Amino acid sequence: MRKTLLATTALAAAGAFAAGPVLAADMADKLTVGVGGYMQQWIGVSSLDGPDGDGKTADGGVSQYHDSEIFFRGSLEADNGLTFSVKVELEANTHADVIDESQATVSGSFGQVVIGSEDDPATIMHYGNKDVGVGLNCGDAGFINGLLSCARSGGVGLGTAGHLIGGDSQKVAYYTPRMEGVQFGVSYSPESLEDGEVGSPIHNDHEAVSLGLNYMGGIGDVTLALSAGYYDKSQTMDAVALMSGAENAGGKQANNEGVYKYLTVEDYSTHKEAIADADEAIAMESVAAGLSGLVTAGSSAALSIANAQDIMASQADSQTFANFGLQVGFGAFGFDVAYAVHDGGAYKVMESPVVVTESGHRFDLDGNSATTADNQTLETAAVNDPNNDRARTILVKDTAKDYEVVSAGVTYTDGPMGVSLSHMMAEADSGDEASATMLSFSYTLARTFGANYLT
Numbered sequence: 001m002r003k004t005l006l007a008t009t010a011l012a013a014a015g016a017f018a019a020g021p022v023l024a025a026d027m028a029d030k031l032t033v034g035v036g037g038y039m040q041q042w043i044g045v046s047s048l049d050g051p052d053g054d055g056k057t058a059d060g061g062v063s064q065y066h067d068s069e070i071f072f073r074g075s076l077e078a079d080n081g082l083t084f085s086v087k088v089e090l091e092a093n094t095h096a097d098v099i100d101e102s103q104a105t106v107s108g109s110f111g112q113v114v115i116g117s118e119d120d121p122a123t124i125m126h127y128g129n130k131d132v133g134v135g136l137n138c139g140d141a142g143f144i145n146g147l148l149s150c151a152r153s154g155g156v157g158l159g160t161a162g163h164l165i166g167g168d169s170q171k172v173a174y175y176t177p178r179m180e181g182v183q184f185g186v187s188y189s190p191e192s193l194e195d196g197e198v199g200s201p202i203h204n205d206h207e208a209v210s211l212g213l214n215y216m217g218g219i220g221d222v223t224l225a226l227s228a229g230y231y232d233k234s235q236t237m238d239a240v241a242l243m244s245g246a247e248n249a250g251g252k253q254a255n256n257e258g259v260y261k262y263l264t265v266e267d268y269s270t271h272k273e274a275i276a277d278a279d280e281a282i283a284m285e286s287v288a289a290g291l292s293g294l295v296t297a298g299s300s301a302a303l304s305i306a307n308a309q310d311i312m313a314s315q316a317d318s319q320t321f322a323n324f325g326l327q328v329g330f331g332a333f334g335f336d337v338a339y340a341v342h343d344g345g346a347y348k349v350m351e352s353p354v355v356v357t358e359s360g361h362r363f364d365l366d367g368n369s370a371t372t373a374d375n376q377t378l379e380t381a382a383v384n385d386p387n388n389d390r391a392r393t394i395l396v397k398d399t400a401k402d403y404e405v406v407s408a409g410v411t412y413t414d415g416p417m418g419v420s421l422s423h424m425m426a427e428a429d430s431g432d433e434a435s436a437t438m439l440s441f442s443y444t445l446a447r448t449f450g451a452n453y454l455t
Contacts, residue, residue, distance in 0.1 A: 031075070031076050032074055032075065032076060033072055033073070034072070034073050035070070035071075035072055036071055036073065037070040037071050037092065040067045041065075041066050042064065042065045042066070043063075043064050043065075044062070044064075044065060044134060045061070045063075065134075066093060068091075068092035068093055069089055069090065069100060070089075070090045070092050071087065072087070072090075073085065073088075074086045081108060081109075082106055082107070083105075083106070083107045083108065084106055085107070086104050086105070087101065087105070089101045089102070099117075100168065101116070101117050101118050101119075102117045103115065103116030103117055103118045104116055109177065110177070111175050111177050112174070112175045113174050114171075114174075115173075116171075117170055118173065119166075119168060120165070120166045120169075120173075120231055121175070121185030121187050121211060121229065122162060122165075122210045122211065122229025122322075122323060123161045123163055123165070123210075123212075124185070124212065125183065125185055125212035125227055126162070126214075126229055126338070127225045127227040127325035127327045127338070128159075128160045128336065129338065129409050129420075129424070130327060130409065130411050131409065132411060132413070132418030132442040133418075133442040135438070136159070136409075136422050136436060136438045137160060137161055137407065137422075138151070138158075138159035138161050138163045147434065147436055150162070150164045151165060151321070151323075151405050152165070153165060153319060153342075153344060154401070155400060155401065155432070156426045156427070156428045156432050156434050157405075157434070158407075158435075159340075159405065160323050160340040160407055160424075162229075162321050162342075165231050165321040165342065166189065166192060166210065169189045169208065170190070170191070171208075171210075172187065172188050173186065173187035174186055174187075180217075181215050182213070182214075183213070183214055183215075184211075184212070185211070186211050186212075187209070187210045188207070188209055189207060189209075189210075190204055190207055191204060191206050191207065192207070204234075205234060205235075206233060206234055206236070208231065208232065208234070209232050210231045210232075211229065211230045212228075212230075213228050214226060214227035215227075218329075221330060221331065222328065222329065222330050223327075223328070223329035223330075224326075225327040225328075226325070226326055227325040227326075229321075229322065229324075230320070230322045231319075231322070232320050233319045233320075234318055235316040235345050235346075236316055237314040237316040237346075237347060238314060239313060240312070240313065240314065240349060241309035241312055242310075242311050242313050242392075242393045242395070243263065243305075243308045243309050243311075243391055243392050243393045244310050244311050244392060245353070245392030246262065246310065247261065247262055249261075249263065249308050249310045262354075262356075263304065263305070263390070264387060264388055264389065264390065264391060265386055265387050265388070265391050266387035267304070268305070268308075268351075268391035269387075270301070271302070271304055271305050272301070272305075274298050275298045275301050275302055275305075276298075277294045277297070278295045278297065278298020278301075279298065281294045281295055281298075308391065314395075315347045315395045317343070317345035318345050319343065319344055319345040320342070320343045320345070322340065322341050323339065323341075324339045324340075325337075325339075326338070332413055333410065333412055334410065334412075334413075335410050335411075336408070336409050336411075337407065337408045337409075338407045338408075339406050339407075341404045341405075342401070342402065342404075342405075343402050344398060344400075344401025345401075346398040346401050347395040347396060347398055348395070349393050349394070349395060351391070351392070352392050352396075353390060354389055355389050356389050357381050357384065358388060360378075361378075361385065361388060362378050363376055363379060364376055364377075365383065365385075399429035400428050400430040402428060402429040402430075403426055403429065403432075405425070406425055406426075407422060407423065407424035408422070408423055409423065416443055416444035416445070417442070417443050418441070418443075419439075419440070419441050419442075420438075421438070421439050421440075422437070422438045423435070423438075424436055424438075
């Protein structure tokens with residue numbers, strides 16, 4: 001009886017804390033669902049200066065590209081004045097993320113509450129490039145050989161909206177009504193999981209918060225749109241093995257007496273070469289051809305390095321992303337500028353030798369491979385033999401994932417015709433760069449209104 005009572009109490013508690021917008025059965029019967037979508041087919045010409053994604057020289061060319069989605073949207077208005085709506089977006093082309101977004105929304109005079117898979121407020125509320133056709137600001141630019149579209153967490157990409165920062169993670173968001181042209185949005189993602197992934201409320205090590213603020217207005221014939229957004233995500237890093245470079249860290253056996261001392265930089269370099277040779281022999285399936293000694297040497301070298309790895313460590317900062325956008329319209333002309341900055345908060349392993357000066361140690365200073373003591377230099381506190389230093393590895397900031405993106409563009413529209421010219425460039429703290437200039441032209445052949453609905 002006691003076990004049954006405890007189980008019932010636990011279920012009741014779970015029910016008390018699992019809250020969300022639930023449509024009653026009679027309300028679901030009245031839900032009106034519409035089927036819509038879009039299809040984009042392009043033919044593009046590109047000119048590329050630099051290597052492509054595989055490190056090979058590429059100069060662009062002509063390509064055909066497409067992007068299509070089918071979406072289902074439904075809504076109903078309740079007697080109390082609240083509006084309930086749902087949205088499910090289905091990728092129409094082969095795609096790993098088949099369901100792009102899936103969410104439920106409750107709206108009223110208080111604003112909107114959105115629960116489900118959707119972009120962050122910093123992304124949705126951003127005013128970036130206004131390309132009339134193929135765009136640079138996330139998504140479309142990827143069809144150009146060698147370019148990465150969207151500002152991203154894995155490396156330098158073009159785009160200031162940040163669609164890939166947080167992505168369509170499961171979240172709860174709130175948007176205020178627009179007052180005097182100003183609107184504010186905030187979201188919370190418990191685990192930053194993509195749609196389709198199911199997470200348990202156990203630790204929240206990767207929770208994320210996003211903020212968005214924008215303004216739409218104008219002065220006379222001039223229209224103005226401003227935006228600012230921010231994203232912050234907690235992160236963890238799996239512990240990795242490091243070498244402290246301590247005197248008795250291990251890795252090198254002295255005088256065959258079972259005494260282990262620190263691994264020198266020279267021996268560490270030799271071990272890495274032996275491991276690389278072994279990997280190459282295995283990859284080429286050359287072991288049977290008399291190269292088994294390379295594999296044995298590689299295994300021994302790997303063991304020596306493993307003996308010297310005497311500490312485990314991990315480090316990660318929050319991943320942050322901030323963007324700013326400005327759009328100005330005057331008659332048929334429009335101008336836009338945008339900026340985004342990303343801090344990946346990631347760390348990587350780097351070699352950082354500990355300088356050691358051994359009494360009486362002589363070495364070849366000028367690199368002429370001298371072997372006699374008379375032609376070698378005595379190591380002192382002022383003259384160091386780098387190969388004799390202790391091999392040490394440490395965690396340092398991965399600056400390849402810290403970057404800035406800047407864009408500027410101009411558009412001209414005249415009825416169904418539109419032309420835009422945009423330029424965007426990104427630079428990482430590691431020195432990696434990417435830039436592109438896009439000239440787009442569009443002409444609307446026909447417009448249609450209305451939709452077909454399923455009830």
